Amino acid sequence: MTVRVGLIGAGVMGGDHARILSTAVNGAWLAAVSDADASRARAIADAYGATTFPDADELIADDSVEAVIVASPDPTHKALVLACLEAEKPVLCEKPLGVTTGECLEIVGKETELGKRLVQVGFMRRFDPGYTAMKATLDSGDLGRGLILHCVHRNQTSASYSTSEGVIANSAVHEIDIARWMFGEEVVRITVIVPRQSAHAGMQDPQIILMHMAGGAVVDIEAYLNCQYGYDVRGELVCESGTAELTPPHGITLRRSGQEGFGHPEDWRPRFTDAYRIELQAWINSVTGGPLAGASAWDGYAATAVAEAGIASLKTGTSADVRLEAKPGLYDA
Amino acid sequence: MTVRVGLIGAGVMGGDHARILSTAVNGAWLAAVSDADASRARAIADAYGATTFPDADELIADDSVEAVIVASPDPTHKALVLACLEAEKPVLCEKPLGVTTGECLEIVGKETELGKRLVQVGFMRRFDPGYTAMKATLDSGDLGRGLILHCVHRNQTSASYSTSEGVIANSAVHEIDIARWMFGEEVVRITVIVPRQSAHAGMQDPQIILMHMAGGAVVDIEAYLNCQYGYDVRGELVCESGTAELTPPHGITLRRSGQEGFGHPEDWRPRFTDAYRIELQAWINSVTGGPLAGASAWDGYAATAVAEAGIASLKTGTSADVRLEAKPGLYDA
């Protein structure tokens, strides 16, 4: 009953997945690791009793591997996911599914051809207890229809290689996925508003991103990668009869040095510890016959398409319509 | 040393002002009341030992009145304020100063001619302890420059006579004033975004209103007059090194019936009890030689001008530039 998982990519995210899979997920076993840097692969393999593969394709093809996690650099995702589809093995691919909509569509096409869903995209927030409680509240109908979703996405500082486009494509893309998932609708228009830049950012940061959903709801996102104080994700869903707001998780409140409050972590991983664990468990469950969970290849494509439109809006200073391909029936709920 | 105040308008706001002035403000005495409905004026006058005037202009002119509060219906404001200027008596005029920019400019012109400031507009939020703490934080420079101001303005239910335009002109106008005051800058552009309407609203409600300030900061406002759950005003100022957020005041937290939390009032008055009291005290202080405080006639004009541009944006579906007249030197800080 234990799923033998192969991991491609032994960086920060890969290492986290390996650890969570090996210490906190039921029914999984890390069987194999591959990384362009063999020593990184070796370190993880040794820690959890896996074998290493010098070549990712070999790992995918090997009989000892039943399911694959792709956590390698973004530009490698498409080919690796296609190889998994070729081998008909379930794959959990870190976001983004592909670096262009074209890449994503190749995967969607291939999976549609196969006629069965094997790809899950690592939009882990769908498994965060706060977001799932928010969606459960919306779906219950207790508060009426959703009208607005306010989002705040703040990082302490951005990486040196960050760009104004990346604020949308790498960061706000999480909110793009959450918006689609929350409302069960596509984004039809996106507008990027630019306040003056922070002196701490060498790019357009922060940004305010507005999205119109197909059903008329509006989503606004403050994406701010250099807020200095910590990693902080907030959200409030405004409905016809009330609102539901994410509460930042924190086990304790401290009172010291004149202040009462709680801490924000330096990066996103502590904030989404539960989400990553539950995501991996749900994926393993789906591999062993449980229901499909998480974002599909279509979701990965749609998120990239919205982000591309957002970048166009950023560049032109006007709204951009989002035009998606026709959705294959495979992805109907 | 006690200021003899005349009140014009004995409705809800007028009654509140009379009560606060007579029970919680130092150095003031309610000397006179006037209202189109003589019995309403009589009731307030009796309660606080004032005399009544059948005619508002007579009240303004009477020697027993040193300073005037205008809390009568909006369309009467302009003429009454002009009469106060004519009589050279300080006047606290409930917002709006005038129902059009034209009316406001008449007052600005008249006051400029006089060469001294006598008009305070009743944007009471400038005296709210939360907003003043937020502004003090910004002005201290501790958090760097302000980049974004997020605002939420929710009413439980809108009045039967409310309109989509009124969401901007009557409600969000408070945030328009706060934004100008917070940043010490004019609004240069305004864009109104329309989510789908709440089923509880017979108009475009909620609305998202975006404003660009002259210095590049962006202000977004959720104005929602039928949120059902209560009156709720929120705000977060996002700066280069941190943020400051209004905390809704509530003396106690209740735990009962499965819930832990606090209540929101049905209307704005409990939320801004302190603001009204402090506003009146500051006004009385200014009348007796203290520093000018609160919004000036220019502020009243500018808020109306921004609201008018907002209504244009609502109607056209595009952004609208805000073009103000040249600001008379009288209103320089």
Added chain:
Amino acid sequence: MTVRVGLIGAGVMGGDHARILSTAVNGAWLAAVSDADASRARAIADAYGATTFPDADELIADDSVEAVIVASPDPTHKALVLACLEAEKPVLCEKPLGVTTGECLEIVGKETELGKRLVQVGFMRRFDPGYTAMKATLDSGDLGRGLILHCVHRNQTSASYSTSEGVIANSAVHEIDIARWMFGEEVVRITVIVPRQSAHAGMQDPQIILMHMAGGAVVDIEAYLNCQYGYDVRGELVCESGTAELTPPHGITLRRSGQEGFGHPEDWRPRFTDAYRIELQAWINSVTGGPLAGASAWDGYAATAVAEAGIASLKTGTSADVRLEAKPGLYDA
């Protein structure tokens, strides 16, 4: 209609009362100031347009003074209050009413003899919006009967002259008064529990003080004068069907340097700004014919009696019964 107030004691509390009375209370005028240190009296008198009296008794007797605030050192309270009673002038006496139960009983006796209540003791917490909301909740019956009142009373650091006994008599005495007021009952037994001392305290600090009320409710108090992080007063009333907890007032929440939260002040005055203002207003109202408000001479006596029993408990390490004299009918509600 303006009450001419004489202030005895021009220290920190006296200065605060003078300022609040002169800038934020309706219907009052600071007419006279007296202090053993003539220059301190002079400074306050000049600031607010009052005259000075070298001798407190003269101030009390003078016709220009209609009501008196006693904010001088504790040992002077009794004689000054008695002088006010002699002159039949209303007096607001800072706590404690007297430094012993004997002193308090002299005042109670004198006032009873007069047959009318002229003394209010400055237990200002009774006017704090949080405490009044808590009591209103209890009195409404919505949560059933009160069973337990948890109290926390923390100061940043204690004064150099503080003593283990003073933790009870000077600090926890506020909670003693609040407990009596909240439940409308006397304290019948008190027990002081001593945890190990903080290294920051040169005395028994913190202490846990337990009180049984006549009706069976229990009150526990953490009194901690050297908590280091700031002045913090908390309280939770536990009832049969729910609880009500004080929310520390704070206008804004800050996010910076990895933390989200709000500040605690260095001393009690910012925390109880509203309480002091409302207390003074209520006292002025009572002087001009409004209802009596605040703690009576009897309450001042009872609080001192409970504190004395608490000190006995601290010394013996066992519980101490509280035995009060018979309550004169004058003090029945």
Added chain:
Amino acid sequence: MTVRVGLIGAGVMGGDHARILSTAVNGAWLAAVSDADASRARAIADAYGATTFPDADELIADDSVEAVIVASPDPTHKALVLACLEAEKPVLCEKPLGVTTGECLEIVGKETELGKRLVQVGFMRRFDPGYTAMKATLDSGDLGRGLILHCVHRNQTSASYSTSEGVIANSAVHEIDIARWMFGEEVVRITVIVPRQSAHAGMQDPQIILMHMAGGAVVDIEAYLNCQYGYDVRGELVCESGTAELTPPHGITLRRSGQEGFGHPEDWRPRFTDAYRIELQAWINSVTGGPLAGASAWDGYAATAVAEAGIASLKTGTSADVRLEAKPGLYDA
């Protein structure tokens, strides 16, 4: 590497353990179930692919079982744990370890004789993220030494068979364990204080329980089994330079019907979902060679001894000293 677990007791707790072990813990497999009610055992066994044993002792002895969870009625614990020790199999026993200190000491004696620790007692709160963060704060020394631990333990309603003694032995025993674990010290004295009873409780409820720790810290516990509003556990550790307080976990804040807040569950299981999962994972880890974790048999004994002293205090109305046997070296850290 997968541990084959046998479960004894298929009631609420047993069912929860089976589910968590089978769906959220790494490296474990539910191999066997036994219950006096064969159909209950059958239901769980079927759900997770386990076999059933009509007799608990047979389950313990069977080679297919490597480690045992005891979740059967309290009076059966001692004999079952002894049988596990006899079979030299690791056992996770739900609290209490035994229903008397005598029973607990039998187990301690047997384990000491064996010379190795095989028993973990199910005080799951030691694994709650809030409590572990609190302890980490204390152990870091950042706030100085701990002086007081305030605890609140509230249940919505008590079971029909609850007793005044059970408030201590079944409910507050969790805080007894947490206090010992937090400070790393034994309890030396316990005092139970009785407020008037809630009309909703047919027994002495609530109770206030005071404990002196060996090092001088004081712990107070409000144990209240009929608070009506929900299950709520709170705690604040008061140190020399600040405090750390548990934050009740809640993914979202709701605003509706005039209220803003979050919900409390009806019983303890949602509150301690994480604690149970982490407890089981830590236990499984310890079975496969990881470090021992959780409460030992000695801890189980000490908690029972303190509870017995607490019951004595409840009955006599005075403090009771806690006298423990000499602690075998096996249980030194």
